[in-house]
Amino acid sequence: MPRCPSAGLPRAPRGLRALLVAALVLLLVVSPQASSVALPGADPALVRAMLTESALPPVPFAPVTAPAAGGPVLTAGQYDGLAARVEGIIGDSGARAGIAVQDLRTGATFSHGAQEGFPTASVSKLMILTLLVLRAGDEGRDLTAAERGLAEDMIRYSDNEVTNGLYARIGYNPGFSEGAARLGLTGTEPHPHGVWGAVVTTPADQVRLLRALYTEEGPLTADQRALVRGLMESVAPEQAWGVSAAAGPRDTVGLKNGWTPRESDGGRWAVNSVGYVDGPHRQYLVAVMSEGNAGYDTGVALVEELVAEVAATLEDPPVGHPAGHLSR
Template sequence: MPRRRPPAETRTWSALTTAVVLVALMALALPGATSAAGSVPPEPDPALVRALLSEEIPPLVPFAPRTGPATGGQGLTPAQREELTARIGALSDEYDADFGVAVQDLRTGATFSHNAHQQFPTASTVKLTILAMLLLRAQEEGRDLTEAERAQVSVMIRYSDNEVTDGLYSRIGFTDGFVHGSEVLGFTGTDPHPRGVWGATMTTAADQVRLLRALYCEESPLSQESRDYARGLMESVAPEQAWGVSAGADPDDVVGLKNGWTPRESNGGLWNVNSVGYVAGSGHEYLIAVLTDGSAGYATGVALVEELASTVTGALEEPLILEESVR
């Protein structure tokens, strides 16, 4: 079941007001906002589907670089993998929606995937890709992000603002710039919308894990400074947006994520709900990408994403539990 829910009552702000308030509050270094766990999520207005500003802004928290093996380590046994695949298949029947999942344990190298190369619309999860590409572009130009860019990026990632994303998408070079960034990041199944509708970008769970590796691992085209900056944003998203791949996290775990959610008119109004991110704590360190399409509503889509994330990460920890019980 979902661990975190958006509050029942929230306020919408214009993008300009949001940016002004954000910069002012960041300058005052306000403490983190109170968790919204346990409250019931409202279904976002399909005409808006945009960020909701919380009362307080959590501080940016940089973390040490993560080094993860591409292969090796202890994975699932054939029997465990077969059992997990069956459990994931049962969720497909239960929720009557399409989904793709890719998970890697950076501590052991163990992986699991399901439909990892199937394309899904990104919705707002693409904002994390846009951030990575903006940082790459700045590196290529031999400069840091400007203060204005940093203010816009913070609103885009932490509050999922759409209007600032329009401007940042143009700043990375629009569709041509996105294609270039995809090549640098090693994407193999991600295609931008031909008319530049960034939310209609198509991607795969496998490519989203590639993106996460670029943000959380040392073997990355992004500099240490760029990775620290991006992770600090992901690890301090607004509380009402801290659902998704965080579902299986323990209370003291480090969690960094970016979510996306929208009804799709071209799919009969059914919901596209995604979550990609990082979860690390005692005995585990995961990169997780869950992409879904076809849920009847927002809450149903969130529940599916969270059950997929917690089911896979829980299964990946089972071999370690068994090993420790033998000692």
């Protein structure tokens, strides 16, 4: 996978961005805690986050209520077959992983390990942006030009330095917890020491967040959703892996990925991808989270194999099992 910043995507000068971050730090008293790594091979000091290891209680993963609009849904047998294949892929990898997918055309869902807790790494930046937008709306305003610039760096380029300031801007841990409750996230918890990259969440909760960004069910306005989705759809090419494995050439993909080695896990990698695919033949919300990967590349390969396997089965169930009722 390419790992260097794309020359085709201009970004604000480093000096200007640093001044903006410094201003937020002075105003909001940012905690000096370390954040998760933004790119493979970065300074190990950036990834020394103490991650919560305890399991979270199960949370029901309810099917969507969207009307059937195309494509078959899975029978019980097809669902079980897919679950077995997914379990095999994860088992062969030697990592731990969970996936949650909702097909908005049919209302079908598939999940495996979707209520298990995983460290977010930079996936938490999508939640931080969502809460930043909501907070501005509560104050009766849009994001300022400075906030928009910082948000762009956080989502498009996964800038950790910027994220430190924006995490403080949303109210640090108390603001994060309040926002999670507001969005209906029941298995997402901030790190006790305020390390945003060590937030623990579940694939099911990440799909709930995506529904707030993609549908009219949540507290965001249409303009707020458009702002967040516009940034998700403009992620730098070298960071656009994962959910995009389910996309065709005419599809629109919006995503945020996260990846970091973890000292508490012997240097093994947490690799995650959260987002949506929207096109003529598919409309998915997808969250895949994993930890215990031997490396960055193997983690990306695992995430993409899981996404591709589930999407392919939802679109073309195995022969011999006619499409039937909503998957369970």
